[in-house]
Amino acid sequence: MISNDLNIWPSYLRLLENGELRCRVEALEALLERCTVCPRDCLNNRLRNEIAACYSGRLPIVSSYTAHFGEEPPLSGTRGAGNIFAILIAAQKGLRLPIVYNTNAFDSVEVLRLLDGIVDVYLPDLKYAEDEAGFLYSKVRSYALVSRAAIAEMYRQTGDQLVYSEDGLVKRGLVIRLLVLPNDIGGLRDSLRWIRDELSPRIAVSLMAQYYPTNVAGTNQRYVLLSRRISESEWLRAASALDEFGIKQGWMQEYDGAAFYYRPDFKDRETPFHDVRDFV
Ligand code: SF4
Numbered sequence: 001m002i003s004n005d006l007n008i009w010p011s012y013l014r015l016l017e018n019g020e021l022r023c024r025v026e027a028l029e030a031l032l033e034r035c036t037v038c039p040r041d042c043l044n045n046r047l048r049n050e051i052a053a054c055y056s057g058r059l060p061i062v063s064s065y066t067a068h069f070g071e072e073p074p075l076s077g078t079r080g081a082g083n084i085f086a087i088l089i090a091a092q093k094g095l096r097l098p099i100v101y102n103t104n105a106f107d108s109v110e111v112l113r114l115l116d117g118i119v120d121v122y123l124p125d126l127k128y129a130e131d132e133a134g135f136l137y138s139k140v141r142s143y144a145l146v147s148r149a150a151i152a153e154m155y156r157q158t159g160d161q162l163v164y165s166e167d168g169l170v171k172r173g174l175v176i177r178l179l180v181l182p183n184d185i186g187g188l189r190d191s192l193r194w195i196r197d198e199l200s201p202r203i204a205v206s207l208m209a210q211y212y213p214t215n216v217a218g219t220n221q222r223y224v225l226l227s228r229r230i231s232e233s234e235w236l237r238a239a240s241a242l243d244e245f246g247i248k249q250g251w252m253q254e255y256d257g258a259a260f261y262y263r264p265d266f267k268d269r270e271t272p273f274h275d276v277r278d279f280v
Contacts, residue, residue: 009098009120009171010096010097010098010120011117011120011172012117013091013096016092020117021087021118024114024115024118025087025088027114028111028114031110031111032045032047033045033046033047035052036110037108037111038054038106038107038111039140039146040052040053040054040140042054046058059085060085062083062085064272065082065083066271067079067080067082068081068082069081070262071123073251074162074164074170075100075123075169075170077168087099087118098120098121098170098172099118099119099120099121100122101115102124103122103150104124104125104138104147105124105127105146105147105150106138106140107146108150109150109153112154112157116157120171120172121158121171121172121173121174121175122151122154122157122158122173122174123175124150124151124176124177125179126147126148126177126186127143128143128144128185128187129144129187129188129190129191130144131143131144131145133185133187136223137223137226148194148198151174151199154174155174155199155200155203158172158173160174160202160203161173161202162204173204174203175204175205175206176195176205177205177206177208178191178192178205178206178207178208178238179208180209180230180234180235180238181211182225182226182229182231183225183226184234185225188238188241192205192241192242192244192245192247193245195247196245196246196247201245201246201248202248202249203247204250204251205242205247205249206251206252207238207239207251207253208253208262209230209235209252209253209254209258210258210262210263211229211230212229212263213228213229232255235255239252
């Protein structure tokens, strides 16, 4: 069942009006007291700024702010996207933009249920099809199990259709990002098969070519399989897999230049993201 009502949009306005948005925010904030916000379940008290695996306390640390044009075109639009950390306050002060939840998909289903009716567009990265790869490269256990349960919950909330506004922006839906990794570390075909068979072949998929090794991924022999960009033939194989699995809706980056255009430079505090509107 799709729980959102398109007559009131963005959907958090309905929750704001009936008081439910405040209840949800309070319920989410309460999870910080013995933190179970993500499936690592660290149980630290983030309200008291006790730090655990994600190095986050009560409030986020913001390193820069800017209009961001690196999302898929119907999400960035012509004016870019931005981050919101205080949605109740923003909604009370007049926010009327859709909420896009961009995530690595290592999400708690309990948290996602609390976001039902708040988030308009889910944008998860499905990074690996195998738990072993998740543990070796992202240091999390059960990534495949957890991420698939999380995306299944997102699908339950949104269905498989993207709803567009009159100006061509996505108003509601689910877009699954698949970053092509060297040596097929992500298990792309397994992920596509799961999307087609367990969710729907009509789900929008965003295929990404921008992988670029940094830090230990480029230097530590333990991660040697991750230590290069993808080759053009790996990219073409990934693109043809979309056809093979009948995935028709979504976007693909350009292979040439993707690792440059989509890589932020946080030393440039004014404009860390390249303006990909130049990118054709
Ligand atoms: S990693 Fe962070 S968000 Fe996840 S449970 Fe631990 S403290 Fe909470």
